[in-house]
Every structure is written in C-alpha cells, then in structure tokens.
Amino acid sequence: MSDVVFQTKGLCKRFPGVMALDDVAMDLKKGSIHALLGENGAGKSTLIKIVTGIHKPDGGTLFLDGAPLVLHGPRDAIAKGIGVVHQERNLIPRFSISENMFLEKLDSHPLKRIDYQELHRQARHWLEMLGLDADPAIPVEKLSVARMQLVEIAKALALKSHVLLLDEPTASLTPHETDNLFAVLNRLRDDGVSMIFVSHKLEEVQEICDRVTVLRDGKNACESQPMEGLGRQDIVKLMIGRSEQIPNWQARDRTGNPPVLELKNITTAIGHRAVDLSVHKGEIVGLYGLVGAGRTELAKSILGKYLVTAGEVLVDQHIAAISNVADAVGRYKIGYVSEDRKTEGLVLMHSVLENVGMTVWQRLAKGVAFLTNRAIRTQTLPFINKLEVKAPSLDQLVGNLSGGNQQKVSVAKWLAAGVKILIVDEPSVGIDIKTKTYLHELIRELSDEGTAILLITSDMPEMITLADRIVVMNDYRVMGELANCREYSAMSQGIMNLIHEAVEVDMSPVQATP
C-alpha cells in the first residue's frame, strides 16, 4: 500500500452531547479522486474540519505519506501540503490572479518591491496547466465563479499540495462549467494528484470519483471502496439506510380533516416546478429528499421569502397571498422553526424571554403603546413551561443553553405566536438522543392538538417516526407521496425507490414532461 498518500485511522471527535466522529477511517491513493459522502449530520463536515486543521481530533491519527501528521490550525494544514478549495470563495477580490496565488511567498521581505512580472510568469505556468485562459494580472473579482475556483485550485497546486480537498466544488457552477472542471480534475488525477471530492450530487460523484467513503451517524458506512460496481441505489442506501428502532406509535390518517395548507401546482422563482402539497388539520406531513432537493427553499417560498410565480397557496381553503414573513406569521399563522437555529431561529445574545416574546411583540404593542416584561411573560410562560425548557431563569441568555433547549425555545416562540401551521426544518440536528425523543413526542402532541405540521428532515428514522404522510422531493419537484405505515424497511425502500426513479428520469435523454 505504498501508493496511499493520505490516511485517517480511528478518528474520533466528541462534541457536547454528540459523538460527531467515531472510529472513522479512509485512505487516499496517489492519482485518485476519492468521494466523501454523507447526509446532514453524518459527520462529514467534522471530518473535513479535522483534515483541514480547524478541529483537533479527540482520538485517532492522520497520516501523510505514511508519517503521522499533527495539524496546528488551518494554516498548518496548508503548509504541510493539504490544499483546500472551500465551497465559498476564498480569494481577495481586488487582487490579481497571480497575487492571490502567491500571496504567501511575499511574506519574507515586507519592504522589498514585488516583481509583478515574475509573479505573472509563474502564475501563467499553472493557469496553462489547468487550461484557464486568463491574464494573471486581472483582479479575480472580474472572473466568473467557476474561474475563481480554478484560481483556487491553481493556488493550492502552486503551494505543492499533496492532497487537494474540494468541498462541494460544483455547488455554484453551471453544467457546462462543471464539465470543464471535471476535465481539469481528470487531467490532474492522471498527473498523480490526489483529491478528496465532497458533493451531494451523486451522479457527479459517480462520474468523477474512483473510490468512495460514506459516513453515517459519525461512523464509516463504507471505507474507501472502489466506485466500480456501486450503483447509485447502493450509495443512497449506504447514506440513509439505518436500522434504528422506531417507537411504537399508531399509524394515523388525518386526511379526513379539513386541509389547512395547500399548494396547488406551485412554481417558484428559485426553480420549483409543479409542486402539489397539502397538510391537514392535526396532520404531520414529512418532506423527504436528499440535500439540495429544494425542501427548505420550498418552506421559505411558502413563507413569502422567495417569489411564487405560478400556482396557488391556500390557507384554510382560501387563497393566500403571502408576500413576506411578517405576513405569514401575523395574518396566516404560519411558523417556521429554522434548520439553522443559531443564525436564523434565535437571537443567541438575548434572553429566553426576549426570544420567545419576539413573535408576540407586535400583537401586544397594538393594545398598549409599549411593552412590559410582565405582559410578555403572561403571554409566553405557559408555552415555555409546556415545553419544559430547562433554563435557570427566563433571563438566561439563549446562547448559554444546550442545543436541545435552544430548539425548545425556538418551538416555544411559535407556540406563543399561536400558529396554526408549523414548518419544522431539521429539528434534531445537533441534539442528543434523549432530547430528540422528547422533541418527537412534543411534535406529535402538537399535531394531536390540531396544529398542522410540515416536517423537513434528512433523518429517515425521524421521518418514519413522526410523519403521517411522506412526500418525496428531488431536484425541486415532488416525486411522489407515501402514507406512512411505520414499517421501517418498507418505508425506506419506498422512499429510496422514489428518489431512484427521479434519477432515472434525470438521466433519460427525453426531457420529462411536467
């Protein structure tokens, strides 16, 4: 195994309440493109952060060219030959291509005149190698995103990287640009460069990668397998197939209740096509799909954040024109528990009371020109108590609470607002099993009391535990709908079939009719 360039063995990383990585191994061969896959929360981003020196592992070792490697920070990782091209661009916009590439070489003499001609000459060599036809003297802000990405690859190569980690490199590229990028990556592989390729787009992974490591729940679902012989369905199965116990709740059918939220043939400005969906009173409808299927985006379209360009949204069987989030909350009583509670859901620097009270301020302020803490307290306390938010006091800063309690606060916030429809997006990311179970009971209870709930989750067991019906999305379209029989293997098979169908539609030469 002398051709192994980079290796991880028994990597462990623990965060409060969660084992993010547990005994993870992978090995990267010379001249190879190695796929790293996993759903949200599988530990993929933790592994990336360890490989790039941002996190230190709690256990296990990294090896570079057979020698153990200890990284002191991201800078050190780059210096030791692990180049990274992040999902977001990491260049200095007003600096030229060549200056961006060689910025660190200038460090030795801060007061020695920079020889730009020499920099351009050196840069040209790498740009030619990557087939990037651009003048190294022009500022990178004038380049397209795809070309900036190539500049970053050129920068990493110019720094003599042994390993090149590409994190979602195609996320913001057009299909044509993606093809170009792949041509470059293939050429680099043939020249002996080793790459780790992280992507959610499985068809791309299958096209470009020769080996694959899949993470699931912080463990290896497969370790450095050859891509050959693995079908797309096999990969999906590795990513989402779990054998977790599901609580013994009765299957429910609430479709007899009046519909509270209906989408009829919706098209949105960000790419949803012909989406039909209904949620009835007291019903939990699950939206399942791989990352990038457009579920969160659909939720935000319902909330008025993205424009609905065609079709109808009905709330309580009346056509609703929701133009902004304030409208959605105030007039139509729709609440949204964000997947990103730290930046979208909560104000971490504010107290529990202020966070929960945020949604009732407007209502209270209408009656009495100003807000008193007591008024807010009477309005919100029942909900906080109901959710058993464990905080020393209501004045506790939300940022100091555990993840589970933060999540409860963000749910309490919407209960206080008196919503009839609650959209819950990835509710259990980053919280421990016990709180998760509790949160599940809570969501179920809310639906029993009549709240219509639209649940978005990538966690298959969670989906099968909670949802009454499961709607499967792929590529901004609804692929189909399943009534949940709460039989794990049957349901997961059904869901995977729907996703799989989607791929076949995508790959068939004839364009699918809407």
Added chain:
Amino acid sequence: MNSQLANYRESDWFGPLLITVAAIVIVSVFNPEFLSPYNLQILLLAIAVNALIALSQMMIIAIGQMNLSVGAIGGLAAISFGGMMEVWLIPWPVAALLALGIGLFAGIANGVLVAWTGISAFVITLASLSIFKGINLGITEAQPFYKIPEIVKLLGNETFLGPLPWLILPTVVVAVGLWYLLSFLPLGRFILAVGGNAHSAELSGISVAKTVVAAHAISGLLAAMAGIMLVGRLQLGQPTIGDDWLILSFAAPVIGGAVLTGGKVSVAGTLLGVTIVVIINQVLVLFNIDPFLVQVVLGGLILWAVGVNRWREVRAQKTEKRLAA
C-alpha cells in the same frame, strides 16, 4: 495589461476629479481672486495638513477598521512638539522627531490592543481618543504653547517656489510613499489583503495581527505629522488641535472611492477628496457664507460618495447575475 490597471484606477478618481475641476472653474468664474497666488498658497497650506489627516485615516480604512483617535494623536503630538521647544528648549528638529515618535507609539498601542484583544478598533480608539486627549489637557491645562521658534513659523507659512508652501513637501513625499507602499511593497499589499478578506489573508500565511499593528503605526505617525505641521502653520502649540479632524478624515477617503469595509483605498482619490473639502471651505470664506453650511455640504458629499460606491456594487452584482444566468 497596464492599461487595464489604469482603467480600473481611473474609474475611482473620475468622479472626484470631475468635481474638483468643475469646482475650480465655477468658483474662479464667480471670483477670479480664487486663482490668485496668495489664495492658491492658502489652499495648498490647507491641503498639505488635511491630506496627512485623511491619509492617516485611509490606512486604517484600508484594513477595514476605523481610527477615532486620529485627532487626539495629532493634538498630543502638536502640544508635545510645542511644549518640548518652549519648556525644555529642545531644538525644533529633535522636538519634531520626538513628537513623531509619540504618534508612532500611540498608533502602535492602538494596533496592539486591537490585534491582541480582538475588540473592535472603533471601541479601542474611542477609549484611546479619550486617554490621549486627557493627557493633552493634563500637560497644557488647556493653555497653548506660544514660544514657537521663528524658523518653524516660517516653514509653516512661507513658500519656496511661486505659490508652493514648504509644508507641501512632506505631504508629497508621504503621498508618493504610501502609493508605492500600497502598490508595490508586500507590506502594503498585506494591508489591503487583510482589509479585502482577512480570513483568506490569514490562510495565505499573512500575519493579520502584525499587519494591523503596522497599519495603526503608520496612521499614528501621519496623524502626529499633521499635528506638528499645524503648530508651524498656526504658530501656536494649541491644545485644541485635532478636535475637528474626524469628519474630514473619513470624508476625504470615502469621496476618493475608499470602501469602509476595507481592501480598497486610493491615495490619489483621497488627495482629491481633501482638495474638494478644502475648496468648499474656501468658497464659504470668499463668498461670506455661514460656516454651518460647510457641515451640511460635507455631509451631503459623504452621502453622495458612498451612494456612488454602493451603486457601483449593485451594478456589478447585477452584471454578475446576468452572466451567471
């Protein structure tokens, strides 16, 4: 290749240059006195000092921060310069060097505090503004130093050629030096890199902390220089020197195309910004207009300048989207 660079720069200057030329033409039509040698001398004297104030702030804007203590550092250096000459009878070149040293030290102190604590420069320099001003008042007891050597008074007011005052010389040297630094020397590029994208600069091996300290050191040095020159021009070691620098120090770089989030400044643009502000001040004197209007016009100019920058940004984003689609 170079023409592209020139195009790029030109677009930054173009607005301010147009305004400067238009202002000069219009004002001299209404009042031919405006272009008289004496008035030009007054104009250049004001530009010489104000340019250093603006460049001092510009170096901090370049790293995406603010320096509220520019005026306080200038004031402290000014009274130190005057005091050393009057009380300790130190020869003026030595006193000037020591006063520059005080400015440099004050700037380094700002920079080190910002870099080490991670507290925003706004807060740090707000505090140091108060400290420096306090020291200033403690030393002077709010009384000016009057005994300024004749040679200093002369250098602060007289011309060496036509309407060109002696004071313009150090300013020209500084301006050319900063332009060279920001264009061709790694230190200058690091300053702009840190302002442009600190994270990416750090990953490229640049020490963000050292760069921040260097920028603040330069800023302190230039502020002190402005203070010292103002002592010569006013012929007094006034404790109030620096009190009214703040708005100008931001206005001129911003009018000259600087982006307050950092990474983009222009020495030439800043000089034009200073010129515009100085002309406005002059006009008010020449036409006997109420001084309160200076503030109003200056505020309007700042809004106009950031508005133009913002408009360019939005336009660039729109083109980008069109290209992507």
